Amino acid sequence: APDIPVAGIKAHLDQLQSIADANGGNRAHGQAGYQASIDYIKGKLDAAGFTTTVQEFNSGGAKGSNLIADWPGGAEDSTVMAGSHLDSVEAGPGINDNGSGSAGILEVALAVSREHLKPTKHLRFAWWGDEEDGMVGSQHYVDALGANTSKISAYLNFDMIGSPNPGYFVYGYDAKLEKLFKDWFTAKNIATERDTEGDGRSDHAPFQHAGIPVGGLFSGADYIKTDAQAKAWGGTAGKAFDACYHRSCDTSKNIDDTALHNHTDAIANAVWQLSS
Ligand code: PHE
Ligand code: ZN
Ligand code: ZN
Numbered sequence: 061a062p063d064i065p066v067a068g069i070k071a072h073l074d075q076l077q078s079i080a081d082a083n084g085g086n087r088a089h090g091q092a093g094y095q096a097s098i099d100y101i102k103g104k105l106d107a108a109g110f111t112t113t114v115q116e117f118n119s120g121g122a123k124g125s126n127l128i129a130d131w132p133g134g135a136e137d138s139t140v141m142a143g144s145h146l147d148s149v150e151a152g153p154g155i156n157d158n159g160s161g162s163a164g165i166l167e168v169a170l171a172v173s174r175e176h177l178k179p180t181k182h183l184r185f186a187w188w189g190d191e192e193d194g195m196v197g198s199q200h201y202v203d204a205l206g207a208n209t210s211k212i213s214a215y216l217n218f219d220m221i222g223s224p225n226p227g228y229f230v231y232g233y234d235a236k237l238e239k240l241f242k243d244w245f246t247a248k249n250i251a252t253e254r255d256t257e258g259d260g261r262s263d264h265a266p267f268q269h270a271g272i273p274v275g276g277l278f279s280g281a282d283y284i285k286t287d288a289q290a291k292a293w294g295g296t297a298g299k300a301f302d303a304c305y306h307r308s309c310d311t312s313k314n315i316d317d318t319a320l321h322n323h324t325d326a327i328a329n330a331v332w333q334l335s336s
């Protein structure tokens with residue numbers, strides 16, 4: 061897989077910050093900032109040659125939407141998916157939660173296009189709506205899959221991958237997918253732990269409950285970094301991984317660039333390996 065340029069990811073985060081600034085300070089479900097976020101990501105994917113679909117649903121009396129982007133080609137009965145929720149909470153712009161995952165998978169998708177990747181398996185990226193009210197968008201997508209459920213060979217989830225006091229947590233739901241991520245970090249001399257904070261709390265849950273193998277990465281939310289974790293990863297012991305989690309201070313300053321970059325390069329490696 062190619063190295064993913066961190067400057068590209070950061071440019072997307074700056075755009076998401078500007079969108080929040082121009083729309084009352086957030087990008088939440090049902091708000092103008094969410095629609096503008098969808099328009100921004102969709103524009104980049106359309107220009108890069110993806111086939112994009114907006115899947116609408118209703119939640120809490122407001123229209124929600126998922127953005128689905130298919131890379132043409134590859135065996136569709138063996139589809140590899142990577143997804144991130146694009147909505148923020150109403151309290152703030154949601155740049156680490158979850159501009160980080162959204163911008164990371166966007167930059168991986170753009171690398172797929174730049175490299176003219178010809179994967180054996182079909183590749184699909186997804187940006188979910190209304191995760192913050194209980195994974196509403198991703199649950200809607202999984203409910204609508206029906207007989208296509210068995211065609212998804214893996215779903216990879218990325219929710220918070222640039223936490224300012226970062227950890228390196230790998231989802232442990234599927235041994236093969238866990239190993240794929242762990243081995244990449246091990247080769248980079250980065251220690252990982254199996255994620256426990258995220259259990260059932262993000263968009264992988266609907267896929268997992270439907271029997272689809274799920275994997276993912278997470279850099280930590282409001283759990284506190286221990287002394288041992290600070291020794292392994294640097295940063296500050298006794299402080300949350302993301303002290304601005306679900307707050308107005310989750311801005312473009314609330315990102316650790318190295319963590320964002322490492323996690324995104326790990327995503328690219330997984331996407332290349334799984335789809336080859
Ligand atoms: N899903 C949570 C949220 O968006 C964040 C989270 C991600 C928590 C991963 C744990 C693990 O608020
Ligand atoms: Zn890189
Ligand atoms: Zn959140």
Ligand code: ZN
Nearest residue numbers: 157158219220
């Ligand atoms: Zn989140």
